[in-house]
Amino acid sequence: MKKAFKLSLVMLLAMTVILAGCGKNDNNSGAKSDVKVGMVTDVGGVNDKSFNQSAWEALEALKKEAGIEVKYLQSKSNADYQPNLNQFIKDGYNLTWAIGFDLGDALGKVAEQNPDANLAIIDSVVDKANVQSVTFSENEGSFLVGVVAGLTTKTNKVAFIGGMESPVIKRFEVGFTAGVKAVNPDAKVTNTYAGAYDKPDIGKSMATTLYDAGNDIIFPAAGATGNGVFNEATSRNKAGGEKVWVIGVDKDQSLEFGDEVTLTSMVKRVDEAVKMVSQQVIDGKFEGGKVTVLGLKENGVGLPETSKANVSAEILAKVEDFKKQIIDGTVTVPAE
The missing domain is CATH 3.40.50.2300 (Response regulator)
Structure with missing residues (x-):
């Protein structure tokens, strides 16, 4: 009887460990996402301690929070904009960011050539059905x-x-x-x-x-x-x-x-704008053709x-x- 009790206790503890392990796996479900988000910088570069860096830090934060794959391509001249944007589309990225007003023309051409691609831009309005534009006051x-x-x-x-x-x-x-x-x-x-x-x-x-x-x-x-x-x-x-x-x-x-x-x-809360639109893609709710303007009222700029x-x-x-x-x-x- 004593042996049976000991055996039951061991089995109970084993089951507890297994169930705890299952619970842990459940909590982590969705930590790894299939979503891929790319970002093309302007000529200032990703470590400009300003604009591009803020956008990239937002994507890195989303990588930790949602498990998405993120990558940036740095542009050394205006001639790099279109090839860099096209590279992410070719590689099957779910969203490609153009960071900066200077990329507007290049993004417009890429959007027209790739109507099924999800694209977004900061600081310029690109009037295409597959582009979401974010500007600031x-x-x-x-x-x-x-x-x-x-x-x-x-x-x-x-x-x-x-x-x-x-x-x-x-x-x-x-x-x-x-x-x-x-x-x-x-x-x-x-x-x-x-x-x-x-x-x-x-x-x-x-x-x-x-x-x-x-x-x-x-x-x-x-x-x-x-x-x-x-x-x-x-x-x-x-x-x-x-x-x-x-x-x-x-x-x-x-x-x-x-x-x-x-x-x-x-x-200028570029990071919040990048996270907001990227989250839409993660949630399957990307709003192409939308223009968002962020000012003091929207807490998009300030001290x-x-x-x-x-x-x-x-x-x-x-x-x-x-x-x-x-x-x-x-x-x-x-x-x-």
């Missing part, structure tokens, strides 16, 4: 960092450096200028363009000229070119002398370059929490007041 977020710059500058001189001229970068420029002027009409805003998104050395050289001319805050919307602005500002601050600042773009760039040089950032490190509570309260007025339509921010 950069002018609204840039207005808010312009308010910060206008109330923070000690020299009454601030500057903007764009990558290449386009409607997207123009929205950054005019929104920033309008924000500065709204709170500091006497401030001088210098607007310049680097002509490239992948030239940190040009960004550094332009920053040298602008800081030497008395600008104490620079807002670059220029991808990896803007990294050179941070490098120049960091060197100057370490050397002593008059304090200079950089306003980050796309991501919270204080996380990369530090609070010592980053006044605030105009965060990060880390702004509190360098921006006073008084200025942040002013920013919040303008944000509410923009959302309710009391204040209209120019876009061009």
Whole structure:
């Protein structure tokens, strides 16, 4: 009888282990997905610490969360855009992302040639039934960092450096200028363009000229070119002398370059947009032909929490007041 009891106990424990194992497998079901999502960068590259990097980090997060397969192809010139997009379609990817306004024409051609492919683009509208387009109200977020710059500058001189001229970068420029002027009409805003998104050395050289001319805050919307602005500002601050600042773009760039040089950032939630549309594909609910615009109201642009490190509570309260007025339509921010 004792032996029978011991045997039953052993069998019971064995069954418990087996059932526990089955439960574990059930919890992991769906962790591996057959969905494949590809991403083509613009010439700024995937490690631009800005736009492309934000999109890629979103796909990497989805890989961990949903078990999808993700891959990027880096474009070294505009000539790479169409071949890179076609490569993902040829390889049977369920969704192919074009990251950036510059890829609009290439994506339009690829979409027309491959009507069954699911395609998506950031910062451009491609009017095709198999393309989902996501754009942002950069002018609204840039207005808010312009308010910060206008109330923070000690020299009454601030500057903007764009990558290449386009409607997207123009929205950054005019929104920033309008924000500065709204709170500091006497401030001088210098607007310049680097002509490239992948030239940190040009960004550094332009920053040298602008800081030497008395600008104490620079807002670059220029991808990896803007990294050179941070490098120049960091060197100057370490050397002593008059304090200079950089306003980050796309991501919270204080996380990369530090609070010592980053006044605030105009965060553009490219990562959330990429996750949102990619999740539609995972769920089998891709909405081709749709255009989504993300502004302050949709929480698509704005300032990060880390702004509190360098921006006073008084200025942040002013920013919040303008944000509410923009959302309710009391204040209209120019876009061009």
